[in-house]
Amino acid sequence: MATKGKLLVVDDELSVRDSLSKWFREEGYDVGFAESAREALEKMAGEHFDLALVDIKMPGTDGVELQKRMHEINPEMIVIMMTGYASVETAVTALKNGAYDYIAKPFDPDDMANTIHNALAHRRSERENAQLRQTVATMAQPKELIGESLAMKRVFEAIQTVGPTEANVLIKGESGTGKELCARAIHSASPRRLNPLVVIHCGALTETLLESELFGHEKGAFTGAQYRRKGSFEVAEGGTILLDEIGDVSLKTQTDLLRVLQEREITRVGSSRPIPVDFRCIAATNRNLEALVREGKFRLDLFYRLNVFQIELPPLRERKGDIPLLADHFLRKFAASMNKRITRISPAAMDLLDRYYWPGNVRELENAIERAMVVAQEPELQEQDFSLKLSGPEHTVRSLEDVERAHILSVIDECNGNQTLAAEVLDIDRVTLHNKLKKYGWIKATANVL
Amino acid sequence: MKKIRLLQLGEIPSALVAGLKVGLTRELSVPCDILPPAPPPSYALNPARQQYCSTQILAELAAQAAPPGTKLLAVTSNDLFIPILTFVFGEAQMNGMCALVSTFRLRQEFYGLPPDAELLQGRLVKEAVHELGHTLGIAHCEDYNCVMAPSHAVEWIDLKKAALCEACRATVATV
Numbered sequence: 215m216a217t218k219g220k221l222l223v224v225d226d227e228l229s230v231r232d233s234l235s236k237w238f239r240e241e242g243y244d245v246g247f248a249e250s251a252r253e254a255l256e257k258m259a260g261e262h263f264d265l266a267l268v269d270i271k272m273p274g275t276d277g278v279e280l281q282k283r284m285h286e287i288n289p290e291m292i293v294i295m296m297t298g299y300a301s302v303e304t305a306v307t308a309l310k311n312g313a314y315d316y317i318a319k320p321f322d323p324d325d326m327a328n329t330i331h332n333a334l335a336h337r338r339s340e341r342e343n344a345q346l347r348q349t350v351a352t353m354a355q356p357k358e359l360i361g362e363s364l365a366m367k368r369v370f371e372a373i374q375t376v377g378p379t380e381a382n383v384l385i386k387g388e389s390g391t392g393k394e395l396c397a398r399a400i401h402s403a404s405p406r407r408l409n410p411l412v413v414i415h416c417g418a419l420t421e422t423l424l425e426s427e428l429f430g431h432e433k434g435a436f437t438g439a440q441y442r443r444k445g446s447f448e449v450a451e452g453g454t455i456l457l458d459e460i461g462d463v464s465l466k467t468q469t470d471l472l473r474v475l476q477e478r479e480i481t482r483v484g485s486s487r488p489i490p491v492d493f494r495c496i497a498a499t500n501r502n503l504e505a506l507v508r509e510g511k512f513r514l515d516l517f518y519r520l521n522v523f524q525i526e527l528p529p530l531r532e533r534k535g536d537i538p539l540l541a542d543h544f545l546r547k548f549a550a551s552m553n554k555r556i557t558r559i560s561p562a563a564m565d566l567l568d569r570y571y572w573p574g575n576v577r578e579l580e581n582a583i584e585r586a587m588v589v590a591q592e593p594e595l596q597e598q599d600f601s602l603k604l605s606g607p608e609h610t611v612r613s614l615e616d617v618e619r620a621h622i623l624s625v626i627d628e629c630n631g632n633q634t635l636a637a638e639v640l641d642i643d644r645v646t647l648h649n650k651l652k653k654y655g656w657i658k659a660t661a662n663v664l
Numbered sequence: 665m666k667k668i669r670l671l672q673l674g675e676i677p678s679a680l681v682a683g684l685k686v687g688l689t690r691e692l693s694v695p696c697d698i699l700p701p702a703p704p705p706s707y708a709l710n711p712a713r714q715q716y717c718s719t720q721i722l723a724e725l726a727a728q729a730a731p732p733g734t735k736l737l738a739v740t741s742n743d744l745f746i747p748i749l750t751f752v753f754g755e756a757q758m759n760g761m762c763a764l765v766s767t768f769r770l771r772q773e774f775y776g777l778p779p780d781a782e783l784l785q786g787r788l789v790k791e792a793v794h795e796l797g798h799t800l801g802i803a804h805c806e807d808y809n810c811v812m813a814p815s816h817a818v819e820w821i822d823l824k825k826a827a828l829c830e831a832c833r834a835t836v837a838t839v
Binding site: 227229230232233236237239240241319320321323324326 | 719745746747748749750751752758798803804806814816817820
């Protein structure tokens with residue numbers, strides 16, 4: 215039989231521990247007990263408890279101090295103080311410090327049962343509330359994948375096929391092709407849709423930060439870890455986790471990820487206690503993972519785990535038939551948000567959009583429309599409203615890296631070397647931009663000039 | 665369980681004990697023997713609380729030899745407690761041999777109401793079946809109609825029935 219919850223009884227009196235333990239077990243709770251603050255904290259380090267009943271008067275560290283330490287370790291834990299009639303003032307102090315309630319010894323059985331039941335029900339409601347808020351936020355995302363081209367129809371079919379399953383999915387595609395939207399569509403088509411979709415941009419975080427973000431950490435695990443924190447795998451409980459830019463993850467973190475995918479349990483940074491987790495994994499990358507595997511930069515076993523089902527999003531230049539549809543969608547979106555009566559795109563402007571190479575794909579198209587909407591006169595977008603520079607025919611056969619380099623360097627130039635602004639224009643995070651500028655030699659060159 | 669041995673601790677009206685025997689036999693389908701009465705459990709009296717420690721009484725009962733397959737149910741008219749609670753209606757050894765119930769707070773007079781012999785009889789049978797259920801290894805039941813539902817106040821006892829629900833009955837069948 216499933217227990218109603220796990221309780222920790224902390225009291226220095228054996229008779230109290232015994233009678234409460236027996237009584238709560240009969241009530242259907244799982245009960246642990248400790249005779250001192252020290253023992254209680256040791257138990258908390260190895261086990262998860264939903265609620266603690268703490269006697270205020272104990273030798274050594276008293277209940278009020280223990281309650282504070284318990285909340286430092288686990289802020290979500292419900293702590294109910296047990297007190298004699300004489301120490302009601304102390305109990306009030308504990309309440310001010312974050313204790314949920316206090317009850318005077320001896321307890322009326324009905325009061326005790328109601329207090330515990332209500333406290334646990336309250337905490338469950340809080341958790342459900344937080345989960346629902348995240349779910350609603352996910353569902354309220356107005357963005358969706360748009361396209362009528364054959365390539366996109368195949369993508370939609372793949373999403374409908376794999377969505378309802380539990381299979382891990384690897385989404386491949388250039389930057390700006392809509393990998394996150396694709397992951398959201400898969401999540402929405404799955405039985406997990408009412409639980410959270412948690413997105414982690416792996417490339418934006420350092421190895422240590424990523425580890426803490428994914429797996430959580432214990433209090434004191436590293437400098438600045440003042441409180442215990444749940445990682446993304448725990449937050450995604452029952453839902454989906456999207457590991458974006460998976461190709462940028464270090465080999466060390468790859469090993470940790472592999473273990474999580476295999477064992478379905480995580481270990482917080484600074485802890486040795488495994489915690490079971492229930493999630494579905496979607497990974498996304500704009501890099502060639504097979505090539506990274508060959509170069510020894512990506513683990514083959516992790517690749518197999520992630521690549522159970524693969525969806526490849528086509529670059530915009532390979533589905534130019536979708537440009538009018540997408541452009542119209544973005545036009546209506548920005549017209550509404552900017553309160554502008556711009557209702558159409560002139561044929562000449564549409565021709566420009568069609569001829570452009572779109573290295574930044576749909577995201578770049580969205581940004582281009584947004585920018586044009588700012589400068590355009592009602593009622594339509596004109597060719598001159600766009601600041602797109604058409605590549606010459608000789609450039610259309612350039613590699614993606616060359617196009618990317620040219621585009622990034624052109625944007626950074628336009629932004630007078632302001633990386634933050636350039637990152638915003640390119641709609642990538644600053645760390646990624648910094649890495650790319652380093653890769654293309656811009657940072658070094660600039661440093662030499664300085 | 666082959667037989668229930670019913671032991672009075674101190675004075676209990678004989679009609680109430682006889683009615684309890686009938687009720688237990690009916691609800692648990694097990695024969696019930698009434699043992700010769702024993703003195704009140706004065707050894708378990710807590711002078712400060714003027715109540716009797718049920719855990720102490722149970723320990724005393726458990727120390728007595730019992731024929732295999734039997735359960736010992738003691739009935740007292742004294743007010744029972746465990747150290748952390750203001751009172752208990754009864755207590756039992758989970759998966760053990762002994763159970764204990766008190767009539768003290770089952771009486772309407774305790775709540776300032778006129779006596780009601782029939783209601784008292786019904787409450788006593790329910791509490792006795794409940795505690796014996798614990799000796800058979802049954803924990804509290806979520807079904808508020810089931811006799812194994814927790815009852816922390818007399819109103820909850822009145823609400824439930826004297827019988828085990830299907831699920832609890834199935835548990836007993838496997839014992």
